[in-house]
Amino acid sequence: MPEHLAKSPNSLKHILPWKAGILTGLTSGLVLGFFLKAIQTYTGEKVYTLLLNIDFVPWLPPTLPEYIEFGLHLIVSIIIGIFYIWWIQRAGHPIAKGVLIGIFSSLLYIPLSQLSSRVPDLYDINAILYWLVGHLLFGVVVGGCGHLWKHSQKQDQKGDPPFRHE
Template identity: 65%
Template structure:
C-alpha cells in the first residue's frame, strides 16, 4: 500500500509546510530586519525605513509604531517562508532557491522607493546596494533554514 495512504498525517504534513515555513520566514525576516536596521544606524541610509514603510497603503495613519510595521514585514516574510518550503519540498536545491527568492525580493526596491518621501531615491546607489545585500542575506538564511528542514526529512539509512 502507498505510504501516504498508510500514514495520512505524514502526507498532510509534507504537503502543507506551515510550521517549517512560518519558522523559516520569521528567522529570515528577523535577520533581514536587523541587518537593515544596523546598516541604517551605521550609514544613515534609510533602508530599514524603506523595509517598514507602508505610507502607500490607503487608510492607514501616516506613522505607525515600529513594532507594528516590523510585524507586517514579518508577515510578508512568513508568506515567503511558506512558499519557499513548499517549493523546495517539490524541487530541492534549498540554498540556490533561497538566494533566488532573496534576489527577486530585492527588486521590490523599484516600486517601493518612489512611493514615499521618507525613503531613499531610486538613484541612491548606496541604498540600493545595502538593500540588495540585505535581501541576499535574507535568501542565504532562507537557504540555510531550508537545508536544515530538507535534511530532517531525509530517511535515515540503516
C-alpha cells in the same frame, strides 16, 4: 477517530509544512530587519525605513509604531517562508531557490523607493547596495533554513535522528 480523518505521520509531511515555513520566514525576516536597522543606525541610509514603509497602503495610516510596521514585515516574511518551503518540497534545490527569492525580493527597491519621500531615492547607490546585500543575506538565510528542513526530512524518512553526531 474515523479512518478517513486520521492521517499517518508520513502523509502529513507532504502537505504544506506550516511550521517550517513560519520558522523560515520569521528567522529570515528577523535577520533582514536587524541587518537593515543596523545599517541605517550606522550610516544614516534609510533602508530600514524603506523596509517598513507602508505609505502606499491605502487602508493604513502613513505611519504606525515601529513594532507594528516590523510585525507587518514579519508577516510578509512568513508568507514568503511558507511559499518557499512549499516550493522546495516539490522542486528541491533549497539554497539556490532561497538566494533566488533574495534576489527577486531585492527588486522591490524600485517601486518602494518611488512610493514615499521618507525613503532613499531610486538612484541612491549606497542605499541600493545595502538593500541588495540585506536581501541576499535574507535569501541565504531562507536557503539555509530550507536546507536544514530538507536534511531533517531525509533523516526522518531514514528513521535516523536528524543531525546525529558520531
